[in-house]
Amino acid sequence: MADEVILLDFWPSMFGMRTRIALEEKNVKFDYREQDLWNKSPILLEMNPVHNKIPVLIHNGKPVCESLIQVEYIDEVWPGVNPLLPSDPYQRAQAKFWGDYIDKKVYASARLTWGAKGEEQEAGKKEFIEILKTLESKLGDKIYFGGETFGYVDIALIGFYSWFEAYEKFGNFSIEAECPKLIAWGKRCAERESVAKSLPDSEKIIKFVPELKKRFGIE
Amino acid sequence: MAERSETEEVKLLGMWASPFSRRIEIALTLKGVAYEFSEQDITNKSSLLLQLNPVYKMIPVLVHNGKPISESLVILEYIDDTWRNNPILPQDPCERATARFWAKLIDQQICVAAMKVVGKVGEERDAAVEAARDLLMFLEKELVGKDFFGGRSLGFVDIVATLVAFWLMRTEDLLGVKVVPVELFPEIHRWVKNLLGNDVIKKCTPPEDEHLAYIRARMDKLNIKSA
Numbered sequence: 001m002a003d004e005v006i007l008l009d010f011w012p013s014m015f016g017m018r019t020r021i022a023l024e025e026k027n028v029k030f031d032y033r034e035q036d037l038w039n040k041s042p043i044l045l046e047m048n049p050v051h052n053k054i055p056v057l058i059h060n061g062k063p064v065c066e067s068l069i070q071v072e073y074i075d076e077v078w079p080g081v082n083p084l085l086p087s088d089p090y091q092r093a094q095a096k097f098w099g100d101y102i103d104k105k106v107y108a109s110a111r112l113t114w115g116a117k118g119e120e121q122e123a124g125k126k127e128f129i130e131i132l133k134t135l136e137s138k139l140g141d142k143i144y145f146g147g148e149t150f151g152y153v154d155i156a157l158i159g160f161y162s163w164f165e166a167y168e169k170f171g172n173f174s175i176e177a178e179c180p181k182l183i184a185w186g187k188r189c190a191e192r193e194s195v196a197k198s199l200p201d202s203e204k205i206i207k208f209v210p211e212l213k214k215r216f217g218i219e
Numbered sequence: 220m221a222e223r224s225e226t227e228e229v230k231l232l233g234m235w236a237s238p239f240s241r242r243i244e245i246a247l248t249l250k251g252v253a254y255e256f257s258e259q260d261i262t263n264k265s266s267l268l269l270q271l272n273p274v275y276k277m278i279p280v281l282v283h284n285g286k287p288i289s290e291s292l293v294i295l296e297y298i299d300d301t302w303r304n305n306p307i308l309p310q311d312p313c314e315r316a317t318a319r320f321w322a323k324l325i326d327q328q329i330c331v332a333a334m335k336v337v338g339k340v341g342e343e344r345d346a347a348v349e350a351a352r353d354l355l356m357f358l359e360k361e362l363v364g365k366d367f368f369g370g371r372s373l374g375f376v377d378i379v380a381t382l383v384a385f386w387l388m389r390t391e392d393l394l395g396v397k398v399v400p401v402e403l404f405p406e407i408h409r410w411v412k413n414l415l416g417n418d419v420i421k422k423c424t425p426p427e428d429e430h431l432a433y434i435r436a437r438m439d440k441l442n443i444k445s446a
Contacts, residue, residue: 050324050357064316066323076312089300090286096293101274134274 005030006058008044010037012208014107014159015067016055017198021155022071024194026078038215068099071155085152095146098138099156105131106160113171114209115218125171129178136182143188154189158199161186165202166209229254230282232268234261236425236433238382239291240279244423245378246295250302292322295375307375321361321368322379329354333387336398337443344396351398355383355407362406366413373417377410384411385424390434395446 005023007030009016023030035044035054047056047063057064057073064073075084086092109131112124135157139145145153164175164186176183189195213219229247231254233240247254259268259278271280271287280287281294283301288294299307308315332354335347358380361368368376383399388411391398401408414420425433438445 062313069316069319073312073316093288093293093297
């Protein structure tokens with residue numbers, strides 16, 4: 001019986017991008033279904049009754065919610081190709097720690113770079129750069145966060161890379177000036193087929209931000 | 220009993236009244252792993268703690284053969300990956316994903332809602348109670364027909380949810396605010412009774428009197444009225 005894989009997603013979501021990338025890494029065919037977050041579909045409400053949020057992965061009718069949980073699920077269900085997490089328990093714990101760090105820290109401060117003004121925006125920019133610097137020092141001189149192979153932590157962060165130019169434009173600052181190694185890492189990852197297929201153009205995100213601000217009622 | 224070499228060194232930097240620290244003790248005890256417990260003063264953090272968890276500077280930190288692991292959910296999974304007896308997470312990937320989902324809900328949303336209940340007053344508190352109950356209702360439904368979240372025996376979600384059983388539900392007694400009344404949450408109450416019948420849980424839960432005294436002292440310090 002062929003697998004039925006559906007992804008409920010929203011094209012600019014850096015969280016949805018994680019799941020897209022993981023599926024592409026594993027060469028899994030999936031049915032991508034764009035969602036309208038301001039007019040949520042019955043399937044979204046049914047498959048994620050707790051949060052009503054994307055992404056939702058539906059595998060043979062059963063939903064999996066939360067993007068990093070989906071990435072791990074995908075790695076467990078399709079183990080043969082391109083392992084996303086290390087097999088060593090300690091290395092795996094390190095990867096999950098940093099994935100969790102990215103989840104806890106990056107979005108909130110990044111959002112302030114375009115969604116806030118004045119002092120709040122400046123504080124957001126400062127915190128955002130500090131968090132990126134922490135990640136950059138974790139990356140060090142490695143090709144990817146996991147070392148030689150692209151994996152879980154890279155997947156957790158790379159979606160934000162598609163938003164970097166938008167943060168820079170609306171926040172009026174340069175990420176490359178502060179974190180050149182991270183930008184180099186982003187460019188390397190973007191050359192991977194799975195990433196290239198899954199990340200929208202920065203230009204598209206830049207055009208989207210004013211629309212998003214309007215939706216959130218931000219000036 | 221797990222078979223490991225005698226040079227295996229397992230140390231836990233924790234705090235007796237922390238739900239996050241206690242859940243690690245439950246996991247290690249379930250697996251029969253011998254460990255050295257190092258009680259930390261979280262108001263005056265040791266240089267060891269700061270060195271082993273430079274990112275968050277928080278307990279618990281598990282140190283296994285000199286290598287530190289932080290963040291309780293990460294530690295729990297590490298323990299399950301390393302000592303394979305008495306598995307905590309289910310085998311099936313979909314069930315594993317579901318267990319991780321509930322654990323995240325408890326730590327990131329229920330815990331936050333519970334803190335708001337304690338920290339707010341009046342209408343804001345009422346709203347926080349409502350929000351907490353809406354989230355807890357999902358856990359309530361999960362328990363229908365089960366002795367534990369893990370099924371017939373303790374699992375990952377049970378260990379994480381001890382935060383609800385022994386922290387939220389003990390605090391609500393002191394606050395005089397019933398967030399989890401038995402009329403609304405009969406399954407959760409039944410589950411707590413099941414927990415209390417388990418030897419590992421009993422061993423690894425802060426003794427009630429001392430715990431209540433500790434919570435009361437903290438509430439007094441924060442000028443929160445106790446019942």
